[in-house]
């Protein structure tokens with residue numbers, strides 16, 4: 001029996017993984033897909049944003065959300081049982097797409113495909129890394145060699161990579177394909193510089209495609225046939241040799257509230273707390289007083305977007321839930337205090 005190809009979509013917080021998956025669903029060309037969506041914080045934003053994209057290609061009960069931590073840490077408890085259930089189906093999916101959380105390490109997940117219960121039934125067709133060209137251009141992951149040399153001269157014990165840089169390197173080193181996303185936000189010269197930086201971190205021969213809102217040719221994404229689980233040694237990782245890894249470099253919490261009266265005041269306050277507390281990501285659903293639809297908040301670094309998506313369902317609680325993610329030491333109390341005035 002042939003193995004079910006599985007594509008792992010990785011990429012930092014807000015790089016565009018969910019957007020790419022929505023594009024995939026809307027252009028599935030009749031392929032029956034299943035989605036495993038792993039995200040931080042139990043607000044289930046990504047799952048909500050893909051449901052209803054194309055029920056033909058991927059009915060709701062083929063969208064499984066894993067929300068109790070990074071998939072790389074919950075492989076045994078969550079991921080493997082989920083895969084087995086999908087593979088045990090009378091009519092298993094033709095292709096499985098896994099969206100990892102923005103903080104997940106891809107290599108431990110690919111390694112899980114060597115497990116006896118999985119290895120004969122599924123294969124990692126490819127690891128696709130999404131890169132936010134805007135964030136890279138803004139220096140969020142860059143080694144500033146001069147600054148690093150000066151800092152290291154001052155402190156020889158300096159850990160050469162920040163958690164963001166390490167994650168950036170991990171996700172690229174494990175990639176079979178890189179999607180340079182958000183090209184609409186940078187000019188040609190900046191994009192060329194970002195591409196150069198990304199190329200330096202990827203294995204020889206890995207394709208890098210430019211994209212805007214994740215619009216990549218499906219045939220290029222699905223059908224890489226990398227069998228990544230059999231080719232782990234070429235995918236270098238900071239964790240090689242380590243038994244465990246952790247995510248204690250990052251903090252997150254969910255801000256819950258009631259209805260919001262003034263969207264502009266909320267958006268402006270979000271911008272303030274992001275800048276004041278170096279928040280990496282805020283996303284979630286907001287109930288706006290007097291409005292029949294949910295307001296989706298999507299903040300990636302300093303960029304805050306919002307749009308109304310579907311109507312609140314009859315009987316559905318009209319509530320606000322925002323996942324806030326930052327580096328270790330995130331000041332939850334100060335952020336909550338800063339938003340309390342606008343989030344009811």
Ligand SMILES: Nc1nc2c(ncn2[C@@H]2O[C@H](COP(=O)(O)OP(=O)(O)OP(=O)(O)O)[C@@H](O)[C@H]2O)c(=O)[nH]1
Nearest residue numbers: 013014015016017018019102181182212213298305
């Ligand atoms: N301008 C621009 N915005 C984009 C592009 N791709 C995604 N976005 C926006 O970036 C924000 C984050 O996109 P997502 O697809 O949710 O990113 P993600 O990687 O799934 O985020 P996490 O799951 O939180 O890690 C959303 O507001 C998207 O609309 C792009 O190519 N250009």
